[in-house]
């Protein structure tokens with residue numbers, strides 16, 4: 001087991017926005033987190049990454065509480081929103097900076113980035129622009145590629161398909177499906193099609209509570225569509 005969530009709660013005022021009793025994640029699982037607006041997906045991810053403090057409970061990464069250990073930061077990469085980027089850098093400068101935190105040389109980063117030519121679609125590299133001047137979709141591409149560059153054991157992406165054009169969405173699915181088998185991936189998405197295509201396990205949350213947690217099969221998309229059409 002690589003991740004374990006125990007009795008995790010986040011309460012704002014009189015509202016419990018996350019209330020997850022027990023979830024165990026095995027290495028290599030690709031988990032799709034689905035749920036309507038306000039279901040608590042982002043809040044859950046923020047607690048996985050020790051960005052906000054749970055009101056109760058704990059997140060254990062390889063058995064260690066993420067609030068009490070820094071080890072998980074060596075093997076966990078994430079992109080939740082543009083707040084993870086550095087606006088005044090060019091994408092190249094940002095990739096080099098993130099690479100330097102993971103002992104990648106400038107040459108390592110450059111050779112890594114050549115794999116992403118298709119995903120970047122000619123819009124990211126060598127533009128001379130700062131990250132702040134890119135569209136939201138292109139900023140997302142920078143953040144996602146920087147997270148993947150770390151070759152993490154755990155990857156956490158919040159709505160990675162949002163703001164991407166259809167071609168890039170398909171290219172991102174390919175990248176996520178091609179990932180090394182030992183990577184554990186968490187993706188939140190409102191796109192039921194993409195999430196069932198990429199993920200082998202779906203966790204459906206509503207008002208912070210896990211309503212369903214199941215392995216994907218050929219019926220999953222239909223089941224989710226019927227759940228959400230109710």
Ligand SMILES: Nc1ncnc2c1ncn2[C@@H]1O[C@H](COP(=O)(O)OP(=O)(O)OP(=O)(O)O)[C@@H](O)[C@H]1O
Nearest residue numbers: 012013017035036037038039040041042043044190
């Ligand atoms: N700092 C905060 N203070 C008060 N309430 C908050 C705070 N952050 C989130 N919430 C509330 O917690 C609930 C869950 O929000 P969250 O962003 O986690 O949902 P989500 O599932 O990611 O939604 P979406 O699909 O719209 O991104 C919402 O009702 C939100 O208004």
